[in-house]
Amino acid sequence: MKRLAACGVAVVALLALCVLSLCVGNEWIGPGAVYRALTDFGGSDVDRVVRYLRLPRTVAGLVVGAALGLAGGLMQGVTRNPLADPGILGVTAGAAAAVVGAIGLLGVHSLTGYVWFAMGGALVTTVVVYLIGGAAPVRLALTGAAISAMLGSLTSAVTLLDLSTLNEYRFWVVGSLSLATGPIVAQALPFVAVGTILALVLGQSLNQLALGDELAQSLGTRMILVRVLAGAAVVVLAGTATAIAGPIGFVGLAVPHVARRIVGPDYRRLLPWSMVVAPMVLLLADVLGRIAVRPAELQVGIVTALIGAPVFIALVRRQRVAEL
């Protein structure tokens, strides 16, 4: 009963944040006008701002948030590392390096072009990390960190050699939801759906994995399979999120800990909760970013770092970060 109530509160809060995200911006647009813009599109400036700027942005917040929350929860489960996030397998670095390569070496300049490179870069990097690192969590994390560092310096090298790439790459250094447009989000949806299903199916296996390798093995968990599937889900989820919004930190790291405090360590509940809490955090951060420095906007990646870092430090200091 209590759990159901919490669930209700979360859903209502998420919906309220969606409405807020549609109303708040450079200028406040009332819910009535937003409703008319969505149902009875007349082509006015207000209609266009709602339909072509704020709606894709809000949907992107939901999709990217859900993907990052899930990917973070998965990473922490599969590596049994409370500080794990999608970055640890080199997913973000791989996506960014591929995007910069696409811009600098292949001359790809449209956002729809980046998407596939980001996904490909994430996938290739993760496969390489798995091949080198093997299955053990510590080796995997170390390999991921090493590959990330290597890709990071490659990215720097390309951008330093080519200034016009550097200019475009700046947009990829800090994530932003306003890069999203309707077609891009639509293109990304199937990927996130597949990743989500995969992630939710793995809940029980992650619970067994949390007991330690030996116990998990004796319970019949096929650990390599679980790790490969979880890795695949993370690549799809985090790769797509990065393709839509660029790299956004802290959400994948901090949100699973918040979810853990609400529903405990059971991954069958923790993962869906991460999926709901993360978009809330992201939408709130984005709305704050829109009003903080008008007439400019603060990228959501900056806001999540600004809010996320202190919250996470507080969690750590109060020793609420669960031992995994």
Added chain:
Amino acid sequence: MAVVRVFAAVLSLSLLAGCGPAAEARSGPGATTVKNCGIDVTVDGPPQRVFAAYQPAIEMAHALGISDRLVGTAYLDAEVLPEYAGAQAKAKYFKNLPSREELLSLEPDFVLSGFNDVFSAAGSDASFGSRKSLADLGVRTWIFSPLCPTADGKGDEAIDPSTVSMDNVYADLRELGRLFGVEKRAEEVIADQQRRIAAVEAAVRDAPRPTVAIVRPGLEGGGMTVSGGPDFGTVLIRQAGGVNAFADLTTKRNVQISVEEFIKRDPDYVLISGCCDASLTPAAAKPDVDELLANPAFANLTAVREKHVIPWLFANHSAGVRGAHTTENLGRILHPDLVR
């Protein structure tokens, strides 16, 4: 080998600096001192080894007729004006700014910069070190005065909008003319600029003044980057019979705004300023123009409906001897029947 040369050069320069007064403000007979952005620039005789950084400085050097004194040029935003193409083809060119050491290895006695960040501590192109640190090594420096930061070591965020004027370009020409001993040439350049700009101003005097936005392509941080009040574009647009739609934003030259703010201001003309390659032409901005025209969020904009979104050059709105060229170019864009 090159490394050894660089090392030797740096060593000899630092030894020179160690000798004290020798490299400090020399004021022997025949010395000329001119104030630039609050700093005394003193030369014993006309500088002979000049390094020109960025498009405006490179074009200024060619305009003053000191092309043969250039030991290096760096970082063009676009093709140089046709009248300087021949001279630039002969100059040593660095695609990116050289490092401080690389610069010093060229043994310049004068660095002319068309952008202040290269001397700033934390600018986007911080690389040469502060002007004082170069003066200590006997290297004189010059920043175009419409870009003067409030203090040495500061960059673009510290420009006083009231200094952004063609008059300051003329003052620079005159003073550089004195330093380099090419006063006559400087006066000729000034007269040519004044004549051409006055002609455009006269032609558009009574015309209605459209609002103009200069936009850097791409979405920066999810927003757009436009030229604000302290950007030289504000002056050039005014001369050509228009108004910078973002002139009231004065925190920096390049201001980031949200897409919604851009829609709210609804500029009559949008110039997309493509940048940063020595062979760049306005055509390079065409894909960004098409992207803006195709974006349904912008469909109501006056500039979009009237197809007044124009591929343009970042180089065009820099302070310098491009002023007359750009004023004419903008005049033709904004008032095609009045300016030919």
